[in-house]
Amino acid sequence: MxxxxxxxxxxxxxxxxxxxxxxxxxxxxxxxxxxxxxxxxxxxxxxxxxxxxxxxxxxxxxxxxxxxxxxxxxxxxxxxxxxxxxxxxxxxxxxxxxxxxxxxxxxxxxxxxxxxxxxxxxxxxxxxxxxxxxxxxxxxxxxxxxxxxxxxxxxxxxxxxxxxxxxxxxxxTLTQRDLVEGYGEIVKTAALKGGEFWQLIETINSPADIMAHSPELSARSIQYKANVVMADETESGQRQLLNFGHTIGHAVEALADGGLRHGEAVSIGMIALMQIFEDAGRAEAGITAQIKARSEAVGLPTTSPLLTSTKVLDKVKNDKKNRHGHLNLVSLKAIGEPEITSVPSDEIASFLKLPTRDAE
Known part of the structure; x- marks a missing residue:
C-alpha cells in the first residue's frame, strides 16, 4: 500500500x-x-x-x-x-x-x-x-x-x-472515455512536475497503459498535488499552478453544455494556452507538440471548434480566478518549469487571441 x-x-x-x-x-x-x-x-x-x-x-x-x-x-x-x-x-x-x-x-x-x-x-x-x-x-x-x-x-x-x-x-468499471478523461489531469500534473513523472507519461500510449500504471500514476499525481496544497492550502499563491489548462478549459467545458468532460476540456485548454505562449516566444519551442502528442496517444481531444466562439471571452472574464482586475494564467517555460503570468482583464482578449463580438 x-x-x-x-x-x-x-x-x-x-x-x-x-x-x-x-x-x-x-x-x-x-x-x-x-x-x-x-x-x-x-x-x-x-x-x-x-x-x-x-x-x-x-x-x-x-x-x-x-x-x-x-x-x-x-x-x-x-x-x-x-x-x-x-x-x-x-x-x-x-x-x-x-x-x-x-x-x-x-x-x-x-x-x-x-x-x-x-x-x-x-x-x-x-x-x-x-x-x-x-x-x-x-x-x-x-x-x-x-x-x-x-x-x-x-x-x-x-x-x-x-x-x-x-x-x-x-x-x-469505467467506460474508456471516462478513464481517458482522468488522464487529462495526469498529463497536466506531469507537465508541471517534469522529471521522472514526465518520463513515465512518455511511455503511456493507450488506455490499457493507463490501467496498467494506474497505481503509480495516481501516487505521483497525488504526491505532487499534496506538496502544492501543503504549501498553499487556500490557493493564494503556488496552488494556482494546479489551474494549468483550466482557464480556457473551463470556458470550453461550459460552452459544450455537457458535450465535453472536465479532463477533456483541460487537455484542450492546456494545448490552446501553450500554443499562445510558444508563439509569443515565452515557452520552449516544441513544448505544445510534446503535450499534444501525449494527449493524443490515449485519445484525448486536443482542440475544439468552441475555441472560436466569442462566448469564450465572457467565460474567461467571469472565471473565479479573476482577482482585482487581473487573471493569473499558468503556463510552462519548459516541461517541469511552470510560471504564473498576471494579465489585466481588459487585455485578456488580445493576450489570449480570443475572438470578440467586435470582430464579428
Missing part, C-alpha cells in the same frame, strides 16, 4: 492507495472514526456498483450506514441536490458527531464534500474516489463546491477530509 501524508496547519490526513482497498473500507474507516452514523453518498451510476458492498463493510465494522444517491452528472452539482441530501440527513437525525463518505467520481466528491462542510456547520468527511479524475485530482486538497447555472464551482469552501481511500480496481 502507498500512503501519502497531507499535513496542513489545522489538519493532517492520509491518502491510501492500493488495489483491493474497497474490500477493507470498514477496517480503514474504523481506524479513523469511532462508531457513528454515516451518510454514504453516491450517484446513481456508482451506487449499484459499490454502495452495498461498502455499506456492508462499514456496518460490520460497527457503523450505522444510510445510503443516499442522486442523478449522475454535472447538473446534480447544484444547490437543489445539496438541499435534498441535507434534508434526508436531517430526517435521519444526523448530528455533528456523525460523518459523510463520498463514494464516487468528482461530482460526488465535490457535492458530498460541500454537504459535509455545510451540514450543521461541518461534520466529518472521508473521500473514496472511484473515477480516475477524482482519484488523481479532486479527492485531495479540500476543494468542495457546487455550480450555479453554468458557472462551475462558484459556491463552496475548502474542507479537508479525514481520510482518502484510492482503489485503482474501481477503474475497471
Amino acid at each position: 502507498t500512503e501519502i501524508s497531507v499535513t496542513l496547519p489545522e489538519k493532517q490526513y492520509q491518502v491510501k492507495i492500493d488495489r483491493g482497498l474497497l474490500a477493507q473500507v470498514g477496517t480503514l474507516v474504523a481506524e479513523q472514526w469511532s462508531p457513528r452514523k454515516i451518510a454514504l453518498v453516491s450517484d446513481d451510476n456508482v451506487a449499484p456498483l459499490y454502495q452495498e458492498r461498502v455499506a456492508t463493510s462499514l456496518t460490520e465494522a460497527g457503523f450505522t450506514v444510510h445510503c443516499y444517491d442522486f442523478p449522475a452528472g454535472e447538473a446534480s452539482k447544484s444547490l437543489t441536490v445539496l438541499a435534498d441530501l441535507a434534508r434526508e440527513m436531517a430526517k435521519d437525525a444526523f448530528n455533528r458527531d456523525d460523518g459523510v463518505i463520498a463514494l464516487g467520481g468528482g461530482v460526488t466528491g465535490d457535492l458530498a464534500g460541500f454537504l459535509a462542510a455545510s451540514y450543521m456547520r461541518g461534520i466529518s468527511l472521508i473521500q473514496i474516489p472511484t473515477s480516475l479524475l477524482a482519484q488523481v485530482d479532486s479527492s485531495v486538497g479540500g476543494k468542495t463546491a457546487v455550480d450555479l447555472d453554468t458557472i462551475k464551482n462558484i459556491i463552496g469552501v475548502f474542507y479537508e477530509p479525514d481520510l482518502v481511500i484510492v482503489d485503482p480496481d474501481t477503474l475497471k
Whole structure:
C-alpha cells in the first residue's frame, strides 16, 4: 500500500492507495472514526456498483450506514441536490458527531464534500474516489463546491477530509472515455512536475497503459498535488499552478453544455494556452507538440471548434480566478518549469487571441 501524508496547519490526513482497498473500507474507516452514523453518498451510476458492498463493510465494522444517491452528472452539482441530501440527513437525525463518505467520481466528491462542510456547520468527511479524475485530482486538497447555472464551482469552501481511500480496481468499471478523461489531469500534473513523472507519461500510449500504471500514476499525481496544497492550502499563491489548462478549459467545458468532460476540456485548454505562449516566444519551442502528442496517444481531444466562439471571452472574464482586475494564467517555460503570468482583464482578449463580438 502507498500512503501519502497531507499535513496542513489545522489538519493532517492520509491518502491510501492500493488495489483491493474497497474490500477493507470498514477496517480503514474504523481506524479513523469511532462508531457513528454515516451518510454514504453516491450517484446513481456508482451506487449499484459499490454502495452495498461498502455499506456492508462499514456496518460490520460497527457503523450505522444510510445510503443516499442522486442523478449522475454535472447538473446534480447544484444547490437543489445539496438541499435534498441535507434534508434526508436531517430526517435521519444526523448530528455533528456523525460523518459523510463520498463514494464516487468528482461530482460526488465535490457535492458530498460541500454537504459535509455545510451540514450543521461541518461534520466529518472521508473521500473514496472511484473515477480516475477524482482519484488523481479532486479527492485531495479540500476543494468542495457546487455550480450555479453554468458557472462551475462558484459556491463552496475548502474542507479537508479525514481520510482518502484510492482503489485503482474501481477503474475497471469505467467506460474508456471516462478513464481517458482522468488522464487529462495526469498529463497536466506531469507537465508541471517534469522529471521522472514526465518520463513515465512518455511511455503511456493507450488506455490499457493507463490501467496498467494506474497505481503509480495516481501516487505521483497525488504526491505532487499534496506538496502544492501543503504549501498553499487556500490557493493564494503556488496552488494556482494546479489551474494549468483550466482557464480556457473551463470556458470550453461550459460552452459544450455537457458535450465535453472536465479532463477533456483541460487537455484542450492546456494545448490552446501553450500554443499562445510558444508563439509569443515565452515557452520552449516544441513544448505544445510534446503535450499534444501525449494527449493524443490515449485519445484525448486536443482542440475544439468552441475555441472560436466569442462566448469564450465572457467565460474567461467571469472565471473565479479573476482577482482585482487581473487573471493569473499558468503556463510552462519548459516541461517541469511552470510560471504564473498576471494579465489585466481588459487585455485578456488580445493576450489570449480570443475572438470578440467586435470582430464579428
